[in-house]
Amino acid sequence: MSEFEYSVKVLIVGEGSVGKTSLARRFATGQFTTDYIATIGVNLFSKIIEVRGEKIKMLLWDTGGQERFRNLLPKYYEGGRCGLVVYDVTNPLTLKKCVWWAGEMVKHCGNIPIILVGNKTDLKKSVSTEEGKAVAETLKVPFIETSAKEQTNVEKAFQLLGEMYLDRLLEKTL
Numbered sequence: 001m002s003e004f005e006y007s008v009k010v011l012i013v014g015e016g017s018v019g020k021t022s023l024a025r026r027f028a029t030g031q032f033t034t035d036y037i038a039t040i041g042v043n044l045f046s047k048i049i050e051v052r053g054e055k056i057k058m059l060l061w062d063t064g065g066q067e068r069f070r071n072l073l074p075k076y077y078e079g080g081r082c083g084l085v086v087y088d089v090t091n092p093l094t095l096k097k098c099v100w101w102a103g104e105m106v107k108h109c110g111n112i113p114i115i116l117v118g119n120k121t122d123l124k125k126s127v128s129t130e131e132g133k134a135v136a137e138t139l140k141v142p143f144i145e146t147s148a149k150e151q152t153n154v155e156k157a158f159q160l161l162g163e164m165y166l167d168r169l170l171e172k173t174l
Helices: 020-029 067-077 092-096 098-109 129-139 154-170
Strands: 006-013 042-051 054-063 082-088 114-119 143-145
Touching: 006 020, 006 067, 006 098, 006 154, 020 042, 020 054, 020 082, 020 114, 020 154, 042 154, 054 067, 054 154, 067 098, 082 092, 082 098, 082 154, 092 098, 092 129, 098 114, 098 129, 114 129, 114 154, 129 143, 143 154
Parallel strands: 006 054, 006 082, 082 114, 114 143
Antiparallel strands: 042 054
């Protein structure tokens, strides 16, 4: 018997430098590094979580957010079943771009579970929680603020995504 019941491809998208890799690494390995290395293409991580007694293997696809990698994204979206759209709470422009990122995910993957994530809450915020919530309402998705550095709400974000995925799977809408 397998060590997990379900396997799900999780897309992590957003502008460059918002902390996508830090979130994925913190969740999958528990580690955090202050070194910044731009993701070229995609970084892959995985972790098995338990949701309502079911084990789900989350395959994290952490995509490069820089403009020069955008032409690669459609290939990476294939098979995506849920995702995080991440912005940096210290950079308002990254929140504005989330509408585009979410639209791309829906365009390539259909109506999959998505969560809007405001990352880097350990730093001085330039984007209020209310502004993040407003964009999430526009997108009709849940919203959560995280700090990969301080490990704030990282597990909670992925756990919620796992719950949303399992709900959709059991409703047969995925």
